[in-house]
Amino acid sequence: MHKFTVPIGPQHPALKEPESFNVLLSGERIMKFSARLGYNHRGIEKACEERTYIQNVYLTERVCGICSHAHSSCFVQAVEEIAGLEIPRRANYIRTLVGELERIHSHLLWLGVAGHEVGFDTLLMYAWRDREIVMDILAKLTGNRVNYGINTIGGVRRDINTDQIKDVSKAVKKLKERTEYYVRVAKEEVTLIKRLSGVGVLLPKDVLKLGAVGPTARASGIERDTRKDDPYGAYGELDFRVITDDHNDVYGRTLVRLGELLESYKMISQILENIPEGPITVKAPRKIPAGEAVSRYEAPRGENVHYVKSNGTDKPERVKIRAPTLANIQTVAKMLEDRNLADLPIVIAAIDPCFSCTDRLTLVKDVGHGKGRKMRWEDLHSHSIQWYKARGIDFSDLNKKMEKLLK
Amino acid sequence: MIRPAKMIRQVLSSLFKKPATNLYPFNKFEMPDKFRGKIVFDPELCVGCKLCMKDCPAGAINIKKVGEKKFEAEFDLGKCVYCAQCTETCFKKALKFTGEFELASLDREKLKITFNAKPDDTASK
Ligand code: SF4
Ligand code: SF4
Numbered sequence: 156m157h158k159f160t161v162p163i164g165p166q167h168p169a170l171k172e173p174e175s176f177n178v179l180l181s182g183e184r185i186m187k188f189s190a191r192l193g194y195n196h197r198g199i200e201k202a203c204e205e206r207t208y209i210q211n212v213y214l215t216e217r218v219c220g221i222c223s224h225a226h227s228s229c230f231v232q233a234v235e236e237i238a239g240l241e242i243p244r245r246a247n248y249i250r251t252l253v254g255e256l257e258r259i260h261s262h263l264l265w266l267g268v269a270g271h272e273v274g275f276d277t278l279l280m281y282a283w284r285d286r287e288i289v290m291d292i293l294a295k296l297t298g299n300r301v302n303y304g305i306n307t308i309g310g311v312r313r314d315i316n317t318d319q320i321k322d323v324s325k326a327v328k329k330l331k332e333r334t335e336y337y338v339r340v341a342k343e344e345v346t347l348i349k350r351l352s353g354v355g356v357l358l359p360k361d362v363l364k365l366g367a368v369g370p371t372a373r374a375s376g377i378e379r380d381t382r383k384d385d386p387y388g389a390y391g392e393l394d395f396r397v398i399t400d401d402h403n404d405v406y407g408r409t410l411v412r413l414g415e416l417l418e419s420y421k422m423i424s425q426i427l428e429n430i431p432e433g434p435i436t437v438k439a440p441r442k443i444p445a446g447e448a449v450s451r452y453e454a455p456r457g458e459n460v461h462y463v464k465s466n467g468t469d470k471p472e473r474v475k476i477r478a479p480t481l482a483n484i485q486t487v488a489k490m491l492e493d494r495n496l497a498d499l500p501i502v503i504a505a506i507d508p509c510f511s512c513t514d515r516l517t518l519v520k521d522v523g524h525g526k527g528r529k530m531r532w533e534d535l536h537s538h539s540i541q542w543y544k545a546r547g548i549d550f551s552d553l554n555k556k557m558e559k560l561l562k
Numbered sequence: 563m564i565r566p567a568k569m570i571r572q573v574l575s576s577l578f579k580k581p582a583t584n585l586y587p588f589n590k591f592e593m594p595d596k597f598r599g600k601i602v603f604d605p606e607l608c609v610g611c612k613l614c615m616k617d618c619p620a621g622a623i624n625i626k627k628v629g630e631k632k633f634e635a636e637f638d639l640g641k642c643v644y645c646a647q648c649t650e651t652c653f654k655k656a657l658k659f660t661g662e663f664e665l666a667s668l669d670r671e672k673l674k675i676t677f678n679a680k681p682d683d684t685a686s687k
Contacts, residue, residue, distance in 0.1 A: 210619035213645045277569050284582045291594075298598040298659075304645045312650065313596070336572075344568040558668055 156181045161496075165194045169500055172510040176503075183495050188488045192481075195511040203474035208234055208308055208443055211471065215461070216302055218476060219512040221264065224250075224257045225454035226461070226476070226512075227306045232387060233450035233463040234308050234471075238443050244389075244431045246310035251388040252323075252426045253297060253305050254452075255419045259330065260289045261455035262412045262419075265507045266337065269409060272501040273350045278340070285333045292326045295319060310436030320427050327420050334416045341409055351406035355490040355502035358403055365485045369457020370415065371506050373399045374407035381453035392429070393422050405505040441469045454479055456507045478512035593661040598646040600662040603635040603677040607656035614648040614657060623648060632679040639665050640673040 158181045165173040173194040179187040199218055203211050216227035228250055235242060263286040270278030290300045296319055297303035305311050315323075341347060357367065362375045372379045380397040382390040398414035400407040447464040457479030464473040483506040490502050530538065543550065584591055593599065601623075608625065610633045615623050622642035626634045635657075649657045667673055 206619065207617070209617050209647065213619040213643060213647065217643070277573060281569070281572065287582070294597065295594040298594070298596045298646065299644070302643070302645070304598065304647075340568050343565050345566045561668060 158186060163499075174510045176499075178491075178496065178499065180496060183497070185491045185494050185496060185499070188491045188499075190484055190487065192484070192510065192514055193516065195514040196516065197511070197514070200474050200476060200515060203471055205470065207441070207469045208471065209441075211474070212306055212308065213302075213304065215474075215476070216304065216306070219454075219478065219509055220301055221261050221509065222257060222454040222456065222459075222512075223302045224253050224305065225452050225459050226478075228254060228388070229450050229452035229454075229459045229461040229476075230463065230474070231306050231308050232452065233448040233461050234443060234465075235439075236448040236450065237446040237463065237465050238308070238440060240309050240437055240439060242310045242437060243434045245314075245433045246435045248389045248426050248430045249311045249313075249315055249435065250306065251390060251393075252315070252423060252430075253293070253303055253311075254388065255422050255426070256289055256293055256296075256323075257303075258455045259416055259419050260286055260293065261507075262416050263289065265412055265455075265504075266409070268504055268507075269405075269501065272504045273347070275347060275350075278337075278347075282337065285330065288326050288330055292323055295322060307436065307439075309439035310434075312436075314435050315430070320430075323423065324427055327423050331417065331420045334413060334420070338410075338413050338417075341406075341413055347409075348406060351404065351409060351501070352402070353404055353406075354494070354498050355405045355408075355505050356403050357486050357490050361486065361489050365489065366482050367457075367486045367506075368479050368482045369454070369507075370408050370411045371457065371483045371486060373397065374411045375403045376401045379458075381451045381458045385451055387450075387452065389426065393425050395422050405501055408505045442467060443469070443471070456480060456509060457482060476512075476515055478509060478515075480506065480508045480510065480513040481515075484508065484513065593663060595661070597661045597663070598644045598659045600639065600660050600665055601637060601642065601644075601646070601648060602658050602660055603637070604656045604658070605633055605635070605677060605679040607654045608633040608635070608652075609654055609656075611654075613651050613653075617647050617651040619643060619645060619647065628679050634679050635677045637675050637677075638673060639675060640670060 158179060161178045161180055163176040163178060164170050165175045175191040175194060177189045177191070178185055199214060203214060206214060212227050212231060215230040216223045218226040263282050267279040267282035267286070270276065270282065293303060294300045296315060297305045297313060305313060357371070357375050359375045359377055362372045362377045367375075368379060376399050378397050378399055381387070382395070383397050395418045398411050398418060400411045400414075402410065443465040445465055445467040447462070450461045450463070452459040459479060460477040462473070462475040463471050466472040487503055487506060491499060494502070540550065610625060610627055612625050615625055620641045620643045622638045624636040626636065628634045644659070646659045649659050665673070
């Protein structure tokens with residue numbers, strides 16, 4: 156059969172973030188899948204070197220919009236290790252609480268997206284409606300729905316009071332009820348089972364070979380969870396299970412995430428019951444002594460790794476961030492081998508990718524052999540306007556119309 | 563047990579419930595009391611140490627000296643990420659966050675706001 160390559164992205168209606176995939180097809184079958192990262196590079200690591208540690212807490216928080224707490228926690232853990240700060244137990248508990256609430260919102264978000272990718276939009280609507288419960292709780296606890304800003308070097312910025320504890324346990328009770336319902340849906344709804352079973356198969360040996368992390372690895376029976384393997388925060392004092400599954404496919408990944416939701420509720424109840432009294436911060440110096448540290452954190456998508464090197468000033472010398480999607484993206488090619496093109500959206504979605512977090516490096520090749528041209532932002536802007544104008548598309552009218560409309 | 567249309571009951575019962583969504587902007591959502599919205603500046607309290615400028619991750623604040631012990635603050639709402647770090651850094655409590663969040667504008671200039679110092683009345687004495 157004739158083979159042809161279909162480019163998907165970097166700009167594509169089915170992709171929420173710009174990323175480029177090339178799929179070699181023979182009929183409907185995928186012969187080869189390759190991903191090219193780098194379209195979302197924002198230069199965060201370099202920007203970290205220009206900012207003070209305290210500014211970097213907020214910058215690293217913005218590596219990801221969904222697991223923002225995961226990145227800021229991972230960063231502050233590394234800095235605290237270098238500075239030799241022992242943070243108060245209460246702060247550890249609050250950090251862990253927000254971390255688990257974040258996992259809940261992220262997994263519910265994923266459940267909705269997965270439903271959408273397989274055409275089960277009812278699930279999307281209901282899962283996202285229920286996700287609002289946890290978003291509201293996060294806003295109440297931290298002051299915002301996303302980018303909670305709860306972390307600071309040496310502890311957390313906001314304490315939690317008894318009223319809030321009551322609110323959280325009430326919300327968790329409701330969420331638990333809903334999640335148990337979704338577990339029943341996942342186990343009984345025949346369309347969902349049939350659509351997800353046997354799709355995106357990843358064998359345990361491939362998980363080990365490709366170094367997959369998070370729910371992607373755990374759904375292939377590999378018990379890999381930083382919260383257990385290398386406990387941080389309050390996880391060492393909590394009683395929880397690492398959820399695994401041996402379906403090895405997208406269906407398994409769904410069950411793992413739903414199971415993890417139930418574990419998160421369990422952990423949150425323990426945190427609320429046992430949260431120790433005491434201060435929430437220790438004083439942190441502005442200048443961090445020279446040293447280096449690697450910190451690990453189990454984000455909703457898998458293990459986050461941050462490396463921080465300090466040189467005794469108030470700014471780090473180097474910050475390196477590895478988001479879980481970078482570890483998981485390799486597995487997609489394996490999962491799609493000899494599969495139908497129609498499985499591609501859900502298989503990619505099943506690793507719960509976050510491309511802007513992954514893009515830490517971009518390679519710009521000088522296409523014209525040294526004749527390449529450097530363009531400043533303004534030049535690029537006017538160049539793009541001219542480019543469209545030459546093709547008969549004028550955005551200035553549209554802009555004016557927009558302004559009128561808004562007036 | 564495997565059964566099709568597992569969610570149908572829930573879907574049908576939703577027909578008789580009120581919508582889960584809010585009719586924004588007609589129906590405004592109350593932000594929680596510690597919501598980090600627009601920052602306000604009290605020129606009376608500021609001593610001009612400029613620590614807030616140093617800690618602001620977005621470079622959104624500019625504190626200007628406009629007279630003897632008089633300071634003005636310029637904020638760029640387009641740059642501010644509403645982290646409220648400045649309110650914690652300021653030991654004089656001259657900066658405070660409010661619950662205001664409807665700050666969008668099509669005009670960049672409108673996003674720049676200045677909190678003027680109180681007119682000098684000691685000079686006229
Ligand atoms: S930190 Fe407070 S006192 Fe210092 S310059 Fe800023 S607003 Fe003024
Ligand atoms: S809220 Fe954050 S970003 Fe905004 S002015 Fe204050 S420190 Fe800067």
